[in-house]
Amino acid sequence: MKTTAEILEALNGIFRHVLKNESLNLTETTTAHDVDGWDSLTNMLLISEVEKAFGVRFNFREIVKMKNVGDLCAAIANKMKP
Amino acid sequence: MSFISTEFACLFVLCFAVCYLVGQRFRKAVLLASSCIFIGYFHVGFLLVAVAVALFAYGAGILIEKTADRPGRQQVAFWGACLCLVLCWTGFRYAGKLTGTSVLFPLGISFYTFQALAYLTEVYWGEEKAERNVTDFLLYMLLFLKFLSGPIERPGNLLAQVKELRPATYPMMTYGAKLILVGLIKKLMIADHLGPYIDHVFASVHEASGVQLLMAALLYPVELYADFSGYTDMAVGGALLFGLRLSPNFDRPFTSQTTAEFWRRWHISLSSWVRDYLYLPLASVVRGWGQWGIAGSLLVTFVALGVWHGAGWTFVVYGLIQGIVIVWEQRTAKARNTLRDRLGNRLFTLLSQVRTYLVFALSLIFFKAQTLEEAFYYIGHLSFRVHSSWKEVSIGIPDRSCIVAGATLLLLLVYEHFMARGDVLQRLERQPAALRWALYYLFVFVLFAYGKFGTENFIYLQF
Amino acid sequence: MKQPNTPPLQSGSAARKLVLKALLLLLPFAGIVVLYFHDDPFMTLRRYPVYDSAVMLNEEMVGWNIYRNNRDSIPFNSFILGNSCTMAFPCRMWEQHLAPGDRAIRLFGNGESMRAIYLKLQALERDSAELKNVLLVLDGTSLSRSQVQSGYSFLLPPEVSGQSLVGVQLKLLQTFALPNFLFAYLRYRMTGTISSSMKYMNPYGRIRNPQNNDALNPRERLIDEQQEAYWRDRPKEFPPRPEQEVVAAPVIGDEQAQLLRQIAALLHRHRTKVRLIISPDYDQLKLNPADKAALDHLFGRGVVFDFSGINAYTADYHNYYERGHYRPILGERLLQAVYEEDEGGKSR
Numbered sequence: 001m002k003t004t005a006e007i008l009e010a011l012n013g014i015f016r017h018v019l020k021n022e023s024l025n026l027t028e029t030t031t032a033h034d035v036d037g038w039d040s041l042t043n044m045l046l047i048s049e050v051e052k053a054f055g056v057r058f059n060f061r062e063i064v065k066m067k068n069v070g071d072l073c074a075a076i077a078n079k080m081k082p
Numbered sequence: 083m084s085f086i087s088t089e090f091a092c093l094f095v096l097c098f099a100v101c102y103l104v105g106q107r108f109r110k111a112v113l114l115a116s117s118c119i120f121i122g123y124f125h126v127g128f129l130l131v132a133v134a135v136a137l138f139a140y141g142a143g144i145l146i147e148k149t150a151d152r153p154g155r156q157q158v159a160f161w162g163a164c165l166c167l168v169l170c171w172t173g174f175r176y177a178g179k180l181t182g183t184s185v186l187f188p189l190g191i192s193f194y195t196f197q198a199l200a201y202l203t204e205v206y207w208g209e210e211k212a213e214r215n216v217t218d219f220l221l222y223m224l225l226f227l228k229f230l231s232g233p234i235e236r237p238g239n240l241l242a243q244v245k246e247l248r249p250a251t252y253p254m255m256t257y258g259a260k261l262i263l264v265g266l267i268k269k270l271m272i273a274d275h276l277g278p279y280i281d282h283v284f285a286s287v288h289e290a291s292g293v294q295l296l297m298a299a300l301l302y303p304v305e306l307y308a309d310f311s312g313y314t315d316m317a318v319g320g321a322l323l324f325g326l327r328l329s330p331n332f333d334r335p336f337t338s339q340t341t342a343e344f345w346r347r348w349h350i351s352l353s354s355w356v357r358d359y360l361y362l363p364l365a366s367v368v369r370g371w372g373q374w375g376i377a378g379s380l381l382v383t384f385v386a387l388g389v390w391h392g393a394g395w396t397f398v399v400y401g402l403i404q405g406i407v408i409v410w411e412q413r414t415a416k417a418r419n420t421l422r423d424r425l426g427n428r429l430f431t432l433l434s435q436v437r438t439y440l441v442f443a444l445s446l447i448f449f450k451a452q453t454l455e456e457a458f459y460y461i462g463h464l465s466f467r468v469h470s471s472w473k474e475v476s477i478g479i480p481d482r483s484c485i486v487a488g489a490t491l492l493l494l495l496v497y498e499h500f501m502a503r504g505d506v507l508q509r510l511e512r513q514p515a516a517l518r519w520a521l522y523y524l525f526v527f528v529l530f531a532y533g534k535f536g537t538e539n540f541i542y543l544q545f
Numbered sequence: 546m547k548q549p550n551t552p553p554l555q556s557g558s559a560a561r562k563l564v565l566k567a568l569l570l571l572l573p574f575a576g577i578v579v580l581y582f583h584d585d586p587f588m589t590l591r592r593y594p595v596y597d598s599a600v601m602l603n604e605e606m607v608g609w610n611i612y613r614n615n616r617d618s619i620p621f622n623s624f625i626l627g628n629s630c631t632m633a634f635p636c637r638m639w640e641q642h643l644a645p646g647d648r649a650i651r652l653f654g655n656g657e658s659m660r661a662i663y664l665k666l667q668a669l670e671r672d673s674a675e676l677k678n679v680l681l682v683l684d685g686t687s688l689s690r691s692q693v694q695s696g697y698s699f700l701l702p703p704e705v706s707g708q709s710l711v712g713v714q715l716k717l718l719q720t721f722a723l724p725n726f727l728f729a730y731l732r733y734r735m736t737g738t739i740s741s742s743m744k745y746m747n748p749y750g751r752i753r754n755p756q757n758n759d760a761l762n763p764r765e766r767l768i769d770e771q772q773e774a775y776w777r778d779r780p781k782e783f784p785p786r787p788e789q790e791v792v793a794a795p796v797i798g799d800e801q802a803q804l805l806r807q808i809a810a811l812l813h814r815h816r817t818k819v820r821l822i823i824s825p826d827y828d829q830l831k832l833n834p835a836d837k838a839a840l841d842h843l844f845g846r847g848v849v850f851d852f853s854g855i856n857a858y859t860a861d862y863h864n865y866y867e868r869g870h871y872r873p874i875l876g877e878r879l880l881q882a883v884y885e886e887d888e889g890g891k892s893r
């Protein structure tokens with residue numbers, strides 16, 4: 001059972017990898033607007049990597065509802081509950 | 083009726099007067115009646131088709147909501163309804179081509195069909211409640227201010243406002259009036275001065291010289307922007323006079339540094355539609371395919387965007403170009419960042435903006451040409467060689483028009499630059515009355531004196 | 546937070562305020578519009594028996610109105626069309642070369658385009674006019690103009706162009722409201738005098754015949770009075786001409802040819818007797834042989850007469866008012882040359 005902080009750190013790694021930006025630092029309130037290169041085009045790539053990393057699967061409606069990184073963390077945590 | 087015609091001016095003034103005389107209870111009816119008059123004025127058939135589609139969407143929305151507890155049924159209802167709408171639209175679109183007879187393409191059908199599809203999708207996803215009030219829904223679909231050429235309104239925005247229909251406040255009205263003036267200036271002092279001459283070159287591609295082809299292609303994005311954003315300003319301004327806020331359609335598109343960014347700033351109501359209802363679902367489905375999934379979804383989305391504009395391979399290529407360039411931009415993001423570091427931010431920004439503009443201008447050749455052969459001929463014959471004189475380079479645009487259009491364009495760039503920093507029109511409100519009225523008189527007079535009245539067709543009218 | 550249902554009076558007050566302010570804003574413009582409708586400065590809102598004006602009128606509309614005024618009393622069957630060089634061809638002079646009883650009227654335009662000529666012919670056709678004779682007075686520039694130009698002097702009457710009456714009047718209103726016309730006009734209205742600097746104003750009094758729109762050029766009287774001094778005192782209006790003849794580039798392209806074909810077909814339908822004169826312009830620019838050949842091909846032999854270039858007609862400066870227009874004494878010689886074959890060959 002991962003904590004939000006652990007999830008956040010893992011996400012940082014994934015985002016840095018996918019967006020090819022080593023200096024990224026995500027917080028719970030970060031949105032696509034705040035990050036260079038994170039837009040609707042790369043969003044799905046990120047989601048796909050996140051799903052693979054955490055072994056979860058979101059459906060389309062859930063993805064669209066996520067407004068910031070915090071929502072993503074919460075969604076991941078929810079999916080990983082037994 | 084065109085927005086710039088005595089008939090429309092009469093209808094608008096009448097509708098405005100009656101709306102504010104009858105009070106809240108009848109306001110919706112007045113707006114709906116005016117909308118029906120507006121649509122039916124062109125041809126009663128247009129009104130019948132629009133009302134039929136609206137009622138169909140109304141019924142479908144309720145059905146979809148009612149079957150929410152039975153997902154299988156709901157899916158059938160949703161996809162069935164969407165299929166009907168799309169078939170109806172493509173039917174009209176291709177009817178002329180297939181049967182060889184001249185079937186009138188119903189005015190605005192591309193816009194309200196997409197609006198209906200957005201509505202049904204939102205209901206299906208449970209984001210919006212199905213509208214039970216027929217009047218509200220009809221007004222949402224048929225509102226005359228956005229009927230001709232959009233913006234394509236989401237239910238969350240316009241339907242919600244229509245239901246309440248709060249009367250406009252005085253500041254809203256003056257803002258709307260100012261916006262209408264801005265739209266008129268863009269249309270009458272830029273687009274209409276350039277339009278006929280650009281059209282002429284595109285209509286006689288084989289007779290024009292290489293440099294004339296080049297000039298027409300370079301100027302067309304500007305004309306298109308002035309025309310379409312001018313229309314949008316008038317639509318938005320007009321709606322404000324009735325207390326309705328329509329969605330924005332443009333956000334300084336020519337400051338874009340990439341084609342991807344361009345499509346976030348150009349025809350926003352359409353590009354956000356295809357993003358939310360085509361691209362995101364598609365990309366979500368194929369997200370396991372990584373970069374290829376993204377690329378494929380982009381291409382499909384933009385080809386759909388191209389085809390929305392018209393039947394024919396030229397529109398497919400138009401959309402394809404956008405998609406291919408955006409995919410390429412995606413893949414080369416890193417290389418561009420290094421180039422940015424090398425050249426310095428200012429220079430790189432400028433070059434990127436020029437490149438984006440040129441890509442758009444090139445794609446518009448396909449948009450405007452009648453056939454693929456003509457488009458390829460056009461591109462093949464672009465040249466910088468001037469055979470005779472300035473008259474050739476100016477593609478026949480009279481000097482007076484060049485000056486008026488050029489000066490207005492400059493003014494427009496300044497205006498938009500400051501609008502991005504903080505709403506110019508609102509800041510104007512805070513200036514002393516003498517200054518404001520002097521400016522109003524100046525602009526209305528200049529518009530009247532230098533505006534090109536007579537060419538009344540808005541380019542996006544044909545969609 | 547839902548807003549309470551606002552009663553009509555309260556919500557109406559914002560609208561009322563806007564309407565009042567809008568009316569205030571439009572007041573001066575309303576004044577201009579009222580003045581325009583009251584004065585009818587371009588003489589297009591009402592019909593007049595005579596078209597004399599202190600304002601430089603739009604020739605297209607005046608000519609058409611003169612035609613409409615007189616067509617019931619005068620059986621017009623012969624039409625002079627073309628640019629302002631038609632002033633060298635008074636109707637009576639042309640009628641002497643036509644059959645007895647033929648009556649002519651001049652329906653010209655300043656800087657006329659071929660499109661305008663075609664539209665006029667179509668309008669005459671719609672009006673069931675008898676198109677027995679047509680005299681076209683053109684030059685290279687007119688032949689190149691396949692579209693009607695924009696601007697006050699090129700505005701065609703609604704019956705001819707097919708544009709709506711409202712559209713045409715709006716354009717006229719625009720011209721009226723522009724400072725360079727409006728101020729000159731207001732000054733004239735208040736003082737009753739016209740200074741030479743006033744644009745769009747006509748200080749010469751009567752300049753057209755009210756029955757057939759013949760030109761009454763005030764310069765003809767000046768020439769009578771001043772004789773040789775007339776040309777001596779106007780060196781700027783008679784610039785030097787090239788030593789060698791210069792041939793112009795061809796002007797008849799696909800679009801122009803298509804239009805000319807349509808004109809020729811229309812005239813052929815009515816079995817019109819056509820004569821096309823390429824004016825002996827002062828600048829002595831010769832019409833391109835390709836254009837002459839195209840015209841001959843379209844209209845037939847013996848119809849097109851090219852007087853341009855360096856020849857006996859253009860050599861003598863006394864034939865000209867200024868570099869743009871020639872006098873009826875030259876027009877007479879041209880008509881004699883044009884109808885020479887007819888008159889020499891057949892018995893009258």
